[in-house]
Amino acid sequence: MALPQAKQTVTEERLASLTMPDAGCTRKAREAALERLRQMGLPSRRDEYWKYTRPDTLVSPDAPPAALFVTDEPTMFHEFDRLKVVFVDGVFSPEESDELSLEGVTIDRLEDICCKDIHWAKELYGVLEANGQSPVQHPLAALNTAFASDGVAIHVTGKPSKPISLIYRHASETSDAILHHVVRVESGAEVTILENGPAASRFNKCMEIDIADGGTLHHVRAQGRDHQRRAATHMFTRMGQESVYKSFTLTVNGVLTRNEQVVELTGDDAVAHVAGACVGDGEFHHDDTVFVTHDAVNCESRQVFKKVLRNGATGVFQGKILVKEGAQKTDGYQISQSLLLDDDSQFLAKPELEIYADDVACSHGSTSGAIDETALFYLRSRGVPTREATDMLTLAFLAEAVEEIEDEALAEVIVSRLQDWLARRR
Amino acid sequence: MLEIKNLHVKLEEEDKQILKGVDLTVDAGKVHAIMGPNGSGKSTLSYVLSGRDGYDVTEGTATLDGEDLLEMEPEERAAAGVFLAFQYPVEIPGVGNMIFLRTAVNAQRKARGQGELSATDFLKEVRAKAKALKIDAEMLKRPVNVGFSGGEKKRNEILQMAMLEPKMCILDETDSGLDVDAMKLVAEGVNALRDEGRGFLVITHYQRLLDHIKPDVVHIMAEGRIVKSGGPELALEVEHNGYADILAEVN
Numbered sequence: 091m092a093l094p095q096a097k098q099t100v101t102e103e104r105l106a107s108l109t110m111p112d113a114g115c116t117r118k119a120r121e122a123a124l125e126r127l128r129q130m131g132l133p134s135r136r137d138e139y140w141k142y143t144r145p146d147t148l149v150s151p152d153a154p155p156a157a158l159f160v161t162d163e164p165t166m167f168h169e170f171d172r173l174k175v176v177f178v179d180g181v182f183s184p185e186e187s188d189e190l191s192l193e194g195v196t197i198d199r200l201e202d203i204c205c206k207d208i209h210w211a212k213e214l215y216g217v218l219e220a221n222g223q224s225p226v227q228h229p230l231a232a233l234n235t236a237f238a239s240d241g242v243a244i245h246v247t248g249k250p251s252k253p254i255s256l257i258y259r260h261a262s263e264t265s266d267a268i269l270h271h272v273v274r275v276e277s278g279a280e281v282t283i284l285e286n287g288p289a290a291s292r293f294n295k296c297m298e299i300d301i302a303d304g305g306t307l308h309h310v311r312a313q314g315r316d317h318q319r320r321a322a323t324h325m326f327t328r329m330g331q332e333s334v335y336k337s338f339t340l341t342v343n344g345v346l347t348r349n350e351q352v353v354e355l356t357g358d359d360a361v362a363h364v365a366g367a368c369v370g371d372g373e374f375h376h377d378d379t380v381f382v383t384h385d386a387v388n389c390e391s392r393q394v395f396k397k398v399l400r401n402g403a404t405g406v407f408q409g410k411i412l413v414k415e416g417a418q419k420t421d422g423y424q425i426s427q428s429l430l431l432d433d434d435s436q437f438l439a440k441p442e443l444e445i446y447a448d449d450v451a452c453s454h455g456s457t458s459g460a461i462d463e464t465a466l467f468y469l470r471s472r473g474v475p476t477r478e479a480t481d482m483l484t485l486a487f488l489a490e491a492v493e494e495i496e497d498e499a500l501a502e503v504i505v506s507r508l509q510d511w512l513a514r515r516r
Numbered sequence: 517m518l519e520i521k522n523l524h525v526k527l528e529e530e531d532k533q534i535l536k537g538v539d540l541t542v543d544a545g546k547v548h549a550i551m552g553p554n555g556s557g558k559s560t561l562s563y564v565l566s567g568r569d570g571y572d573v574t575e576g577t578a579t580l581d582g583e584d585l586l587e588m589e590p591e592e593r594a595a596a597g598v599f600l601a602f603q604y605p606v607e608i609p610g611v612g613n614m615i616f617l618r619t620a621v622n623a624q625r626k627a628r629g630q631g632e633l634s635a636t637d638f639l640k641e642v643r644a645k646a647k648a649l650k651i652d653a654e655m656l657k658r659p660v661n662v663g664f665s666g667g668e669k670k671r672n673e674i675l676q677m678a679m680l681e682p683k684m685c686i687l688d689e690t691d692s693g694l695d696v697d698a699m700k701l702v703a704e705g706v707n708a709l710r711d712e713g714r715g716f717l718v719i720t721h722y723q724r725l726l727d728h729i730k731p732d733v734v735h736i737m738a739e740g741r742i743v744k745s746g747g748p749e750l751a752l753e754v755e756h757n758g759y760a761d762i763l764a765e766v767n
Binding site: 463464465467468469470471472473474475476478479482483485486487488489490 | 567591599608620627
């Protein structure tokens with residue numbers, strides 16, 4: 091079917107501002123992605139999954155300028171021993187990065203996967219993104235596959251002694267970055283990947299993750315709290331038998347953030363947890379869109395999303411659990427909740443379950459509410475001032491999502507960041 | 517110490533007068549009990565004194581050591597020395613009992629211009645006081661009142677009271693939902709806090725709590741007023757004859 095004229099125009103205008111990198115072995119995948127994108131068109135407000143989030147500034151030819159956020163606050167995860175992989179405005183920076191060598195893992199720059207003939211990465215690039223386009227389209231991810239200018243291939247073969255820390259620095263007020271990472275976790279291997287930083291004025295990131303049988307990936311992300319940045323991120327995860335994927339995202343401010351997760355449980359007994367805590371203030375729009383597909387027996391999936399919104403901030407959650415025929419003994423859980431600290435903020439949620447197997451336990455819930463006045467009075471009656479009591483209850487509200495992080499030290503860092511945000515009131 | 521004069525209170529939401537001229541003075545070192553039938557305004561009195569939203573004071577005053585309570589925020593009243601043991605202690609998922617207690621103790625100390633209690637001193641004190649109330653370490657770690665039994669919740673209230681060392685303790689039906697053993701434990705906790713500088717206002721339906729917490733004065737409240745006051749024998753009279761006789765006599 092031909093695209094509506096308006097959509098086609100937007101798509102072509104955006105494409106006109108992009109150049110496909112001269113990318114050797116990924117060329118075919120990139121051209122296929124471009125073809126997919128042309129068929130889908132870039133998202134518009136009329137698309138079912140873009141009703142609550144205005145895609146205009148994500149699809150415009152140029153990135154809307156975003157002032158750099160200058161702060162003397164310590165950088166995220168600085169307290170951890172980690173292998174730093176730094177990108178500045180979407181370009182890998184060897185000077186700022188650590189030497190990419192660590193036992194149990196091999197890290198290569200995307201542009202090197204061809205000359206180094208890294209088979210798994212060549213074969214993975216664009217594949218999970220392409221698979222993930224059905225039943226719901228992710229045109230910005232296809233755009234990413236076609237035009238990504240940098241990224242890394244992370245091959246986990248053992249249990250590296252420290253986390254891989256992807257750091258995205260923002261240096262130019264008009265930067266428009268497209269990064270694409272591919273990750274392969276081999277059987278029995280286990281890794282923690284950290285991500286932080288605003289990346290660019292506009293950031294489009296795609297990460298394709300293939301977890302083999304018995305592999306484990308922990309992912310903890312803190313998106314930069316720069317007020318003006320925009321980001322559309324996509325994670326496509328394919329999970330083998332008894333594999334584990336646990337992803338947590340903290341988002342603090344940012345004018346527009348759309349985080350998509352597409353998880354496919356293809357091996358029996360796999361466990362996927364996708365969680366997020368977001369706190370937004372004022373001109374802030376945050377969207378979590380999650381699709382979990384159960385295509386194997388006895389798998390568990392959890393989606394836990396908590397949003398605290400004030401001064402007119404908007405939070406969106408779209409989450410779906412699809413249980414395919416034959417995916418018996420599925421345990422699917424989904425909760426999305428917002429705490430609205432004033433009447434101007436809003437939370438829009440679209441939880442969905444689609445189940446074609448008969449022996450499953452799936453539940454979902456979505457709530458939106460204000461601070462519990464009874465609890466607030468209880469705390470105040472013990473002498474805790476209103477502001478401090480409100481903060482305690484706000485943190486308590488977010489706790490359920492933060493508790494999804496398995497590593498206690500990482501969870502503590504997230505909590506302390508949330509406390510900072512509460513204390514700053516911004 | 518606590519002085520309530522001609523206190524009139526109505527519900528903010530509806531035009532319903534709950535307290536219709538309460539007069540009550542509790543001196544330091546004394547235990548006053550308030551008894552009365554359902555709907556007489558006992559719990560409202562406790563909420564108004566602690567500063568809960570939803571009530572309009574239309575007339576009258578309430579002061580603690582001369583300070584106007586009604587002008588203060590709930591946390592200011594707490595710092596001034598008012599403590600309400602809730603009839604239904606609130607469950608707060610996600611807030612650890614210990615963190616809550618420590619925040620409350622230090623917030624009050626700060627409000628009074630005292631330094632914060634060190635973590636070690638706090639821990640020592642809370643452990644000793646919890647032990648006396650048979651509150652185990654596990655309970656202290658759990659979120660505030662979440663999954664606590666009725667008895668545990670009430671003991672937790674008394675623990676908070678013991679830690680905060682208020683001047684004026686208001687106990688709102690602390691005996692409700694307690695079995696005899698739990699009630700004894702709670703009463704012991706309360707009695708341990710009795711001293712010359714501290715006043716108590718014990719609100720209860722039944723005389724049995726007063727067997728364990730011996731009052732100096734007993735008041736009967738009905739239809740928003742204190743209709744009769746007397747010694748401990750008044751509670752026994754209620755226990756034997758119910759409220760009907762007293763109300764008839766007053767009317």
